[in-house]
Amino acid sequence: MLFEEGSFKGTIEDLSRRVNLNTLLNNQGVVDTQRRAQVERLFELLEIEPVLVEPILDWLDPDDESRSNISAENHDYLSLAQPYPCANGPLDTPGQLTLIKGFTSKNVYGTDKKRGLAELVTAYPDESNNRGRININTADYMVLMSLNEDLTESLAKEILKYRESNTFEAPEELRDKFGLDPELFNNIFGLISVKSSHFIVRIEGLFRQARIVVTAIIKRDDKGISLIYYKTG
Numbered sequence: 189m190l191f192e193e194g195s196f197k198g199t200i201e202d203l204s205r206r207v208n209l210n211t212l213l214n215n216q217g218v219v220d221t222q223r224r225a226q227v228e229r230l231f232e233l234l235e236i237e238p239v240l241v242e243p244i245l246d247w248l249d250p251d252d253e254s255r256s257n258i259s260a261e262n263h264d265y266l267s268l269a270q271p272y273p274c275a276n277g278p279l280d281t282p283g284q285l286t287l288i289k290g291f292t293s294k295n296v297y298g299t300d301k302k303r304g305l306a307e308l309v310t311a312y313p314d315e316s317n318n319r320g321r322i323n324i325n326t327a328d329y330m331v332l333m334s335l336n337e338d339l340t341e342s343l344a345k346e347i348l349k350y351r352e353s354n355t356f357e358a359p360e361e362l363r364d365k366f367g368l369d370p371e372l373f374n375n376i377f378g379l380i381s382v383k384s385s386h387f388i389v390r391i392e393g394l395f396r397q398a399r400i401v402v403t404a405i406i407k408r409d410d411k412g413i414s415l416i417y418y419k420t421g
């Protein structure tokens with residue numbers, strides 16, 4: 189959009205098209221094995237070692253006991269040349285992955301040739317009722333494939349094609365429209381939804397020589413829209 193001496197442009201992205209890494213631990217703090225398997229598949233698709241899910245689990249969990257040599261906890265991060273504490277709690281943004289052992293700007297943000305993890309994961313939604321469910325109407329094809337090893341690339345691409353002119357009104361339509369094996373559908377049923385509640389909004393404004401970028405996370409529910417995270421810079 190243009191106005192005198194300046195302009196702004198913005199994008200909005202649904203976060204239920206991504207995998208919520210905070211759901212690797214369930215509400216009781218126990219590893220959710222189904223979500224762990226999903227994240228490991230996503231890592232494989234991105235050519236990231238699946239075992240790197242372990243340092244994420246240790247970053248999230250409240251204790252200070254490393255799961256393995258591959259992982260790390262507070263004492264490891266505090267021993268670095270530039271030390272910082274382990275969060276021992278949920279991620280706020282995918283960018284925080286670069287703080288976790290085994291993650292670099294390359295595997296988090298990608299390269300010219302390869303996609304990075306940050307664009308496919310999120311820290312939202314955090315509510316227990318729809319926690320981390322993937323919206324099959326908007327999910328990235330790699331995220332669709334991460335739902336189950338039997339959800340193939342060709343099926344994911346068929347789903348994307350179907351979405352060009354259709355909207356899933358219920359998760360069951362995925363089974364019915366694509367003749368999904370009932371066992372496959374039952375395995376992914378708990379991971380999917382047809383709704384989204386959280387969105388990331390990015391606005392870039394230019395005025396004369398100045399540039400400002402605003403990133404915000406907004407939540408939409410029965411009560412309307414609320415702002416839950418905001419950053420400028």
Ligand SMILES: [Ca+2]
Pocket residue numbers: 245246247248249250251252253261274276
């Ligand atoms: Ca920990």
